[in-house]
Amino acid sequence: MSLKIENVTIYTGRGDKLVESAIVIEDNKIIAVGEEAVERNAENTMDGHGKTILPGFFDMHIHLGMDGIADPFAQIATDSQATSAYRHQANGKKQLESGVTSVRNLGSKWHIDLAYRDAVAAGLVTGPTVYGSGQPIVMTGGHGYPLASEADGEDEIRKVARQTLKQGADVLKLMATGGVMTPGVDPGSPQLSENEMKTAVEEALHAGKTTASHAQGTIGIQNAVRAGITTIEHGIFLDDETIELMIKHGTVMVPTLAAPYYIVKNADSGAIPPHAVKKATHCYEAHKESFRKAVEAGVKIAAGTDAGTPFNLHGDFAKELELMHEGGMTVRAIISAATYDAASVLNVQNETGSLEKGKIADFIILSEDPEVSFAAFRAVDTVYKRGEIVYVN
CATH class of the missing domain: 2.30.40.10 (Urease, subunit C, domain 1)
Structure with missing residues (x-):
């Protein structure tokens, strides 16, 4: 018909x-x-x-197992696998209703995003098309460790990368730096080394898969870019040298401007962990400036929200687009970043986007x-x- x-x-x-x-x-x-x-x-x-x-939009950085409550790690710690699966479905539906027909989920405990992806594909539930990373790969005690696979050294990283690919991951997520939400780590501090990440990239390429790196500090971003990572997530502290390096390597930036925006906006709620408020407030202006400079220089951009972080709700994709517009992107460039350019990151641009x-x-x-x-x-x-x-x- x-x-x-x-x-x-x-x-x-x-x-x-x-x-x-x-x-x-x-x-x-x-x-x-x-x-x-x-x-x-x-x-x-x-x-x-x-x-x-x-x-249909692509949200290139979400966490379906997190609802956007003030302390998502506390939620992860108490959820059962079944509860987390139901949460994935509820949040997936919210994404779909906001016009997001495809998502890249970058971190779910127990690899539940991969099971949810398969359930959607089989028609068991209605949701967006899912490209999932399963559990992220982090150093011992690294950013996001409560929902991640911890590994140290190239041999361990290779083993965990292969195990994650065995689970069916579409993309390997690696932590190049500390982050805002994890206590005791500095967003500017490097974590996984260039060689450790290069090992995971090699395994992903052998399997025909892509990679993404949480990377906020300058040195960690550079390590990830030189390692061959497909996308830099957040990119908070970019200098001219790092921007030039990204352009040289064709590295795509997924800015997730909404993540620190909502933490700073709700800093006085008293509900967000104090360490997260302090770090987000420190990063906020630098993040906006880095994004503006990256856009001006011609860094490739794909839209992603980091939905699931504090007060950053699934179904609010439009806020990220608004912040991208404020940062200097035209309407047509934003549409491309949220559709064709995002599909290109996943190597599915010949089928969709x-x-x-x-x-x-x-x-x-x-x-x-x-x-x-x-x-x-x-x-x-x-x-x-x-x-x-x-x-x-």
Whole structure:
């Protein structure tokens, strides 16, 4: 059964904007976009006058096992595996309803994100397409250790990397530096070494997988980039040398601007662990400046929220887009960072991530044009996944 949606504005995800255009889908695929779609007939036609269509969003950094409560590590410590699985499903649904049809989950205890991914793919539950890391790989006592696999030295890292890949991970997550949420570690301090990370990258490449590195401090970011990491997560303390290194290596930055924003905004709540408030407050302005400089220099960006961290709720993807806009990105660049460019990081850009003939029919309908009103990103009217409506506002 084919469906044509006509009289719409379309952002393809690759920088193009089509006005008074159309899209035709059949089963789970896009069969025509633009002029070809305008001229083509379909079994069903819908008038989308005043609406805007975008590819389904990718949130490239989330934690489905965390709800965004003030102390997520306390939640992880008390959850059973079954409770965590239910939490993944509830949070996945919130992501889908915000227009996020694909997520990259970068850290779940017990590798539950991988089981949730398989349940979605099998049709057991409704949720976004999941690309998961399982448990992150950290040094002993490193950032995020309550939900991670701890390993030290190249041999141990190689063993754990292989074990994580055996579990079915799509991406290996490694901690290059300390972080905000873990007590007793400094966000600016290096953790896993360049050689340790290089070992994990090698194993991921052998398996045809990608890598991501939590990296906040300058030295740790440089270590990760030289190690061949696919994406730098956060990138809080960037200097000119580090930015040049990222451009040279083609390293993608996933900024997660919403994570420190919500901690600083809610610092006076009294509920967030004091160590996290202190560190986030210290990092906040540097993070914004680093992002601005990276964008200006031409570092590749993919959108990710770090949803699940304090007060950083699943389903609030639009806040990250707003912060990216404040940091100097245009609307079309933001759309690309949240769609095609994100898909490219995962090496799935030939199947999804843009509105092009032959691709999977993951797309969203907005009530407004985001170039006319940036608030349009919060006006999600309908979400289609694989050609099926999965949410109507």
